Amino acid sequence: MNFASKTLRAAALGLSLALLGAAAGAQTRIKMVLNWKYEGPQAWYFLAQDKGYFKAEGLEVEIDQGEGSSASIPKVASGAYQAGFGDLNAVIDLAAKRPADAPVAVYMVYNTPPFTVVVKQDSPIRTPKDLEGKTLGGPANDAALKLFPAFARLAKVDASKVNITNMAPNLREQMLLRGQVDGAFGYVTTITFGARGVGLDAAKDLRFIRYGDHGMDLYANAVFFSRSFVKDNPQAVRGFVRALNRAIKDVLADPAAGIDAVLRREPLLKRELERDKLQATLRNDMSHAEVARLGLGDVDDERLKRAIGIVVEANELPRTPLPAEVFDRSFLPPRDERPSKLF
CATH class of the missing domain: 3.40.190.10 (Periplasmic binding protein-like II)
Known part of the structure; x- marks a missing residue:
């Protein structure tokens, strides 16, 4: 092999390695909109960022403040965001009206009607x-x-x-x-x-x-993704849920660390108030009796079916979505990896 051939082969090898390195370091970008302004009960999202849990899953996650639990659904449906945290009943409503546009929930957080x-x-x-x-x-x-x-x-x-x-x-x-x-x-x-x-x-x-x-035993806020993102990036969705679940367990073990993460985003918040708000959310909004049986993040199919029926009938919606249309548990970590007691 002459000198020129060796040089070309070395250059080609170097380029291949560079491309492989770039691919290995590539991060899937996810823009997420929250239910409200930054506050204590959102601690796990920020802790997952700060501890590198999202990054370890190959994700670059940007988290924006929200304008209400129902407002995040159309923002994801429109494509402005890939992920959101908001009211599952607004997801049901959109799934009944425009099933192709409705996001799909992947992790139930507020399992008690607030x-x-x-x-x-x-x-x-x-x-x-x-x-x-x-x-x-x-x-x-x-x-x-x-x-x-x-x-x-x-x-x-x-x-x-x-x-x-x-x-x-x-x-x-x-x-x-x-x-x-x-x-x-x-x-x-x-x-x-x-x-x-x-x-x-x-x-x-x-x-x-x-x-x-x-009579309104409804689910409330869940983490959801746009239907197109779920279809095109299932591993990214699975990684996001895994990182989130990991961060929730960290906050349960050390609430102060979670509040620290919130205050890094909004230093003017009062630490004691946000800590108390986090603890109240765990008690009031996230501790339905079914958590001990199903683990945080999952739903009871029969309960969800009844909830869908309530929303559809009471609002006279044009169709009744199936539970699988609004919630997909396939991205959840195994049952023994998800919390079953929150306080």
């Missing part, structure tokens, strides 16, 4: 029927507000007799306190800590009319 209408403790509103003739307020993208027609139908409330007004999320508790609305939509945990911010003790000063107490 949806509520909150009123002041001295309010004459004591039952859902008492809401008729009253004014209720909520942020436009609030999941409890979006589900109110379904709740009203199940609770035999004439929704046409309830006045609805939209409000900025940070004004919810203030408007309720001032009597500008008779009640407000939201999540129990979110309202509890929002009330604390304006000097109220939710246990003493407020009363909650919970959807779950009136």
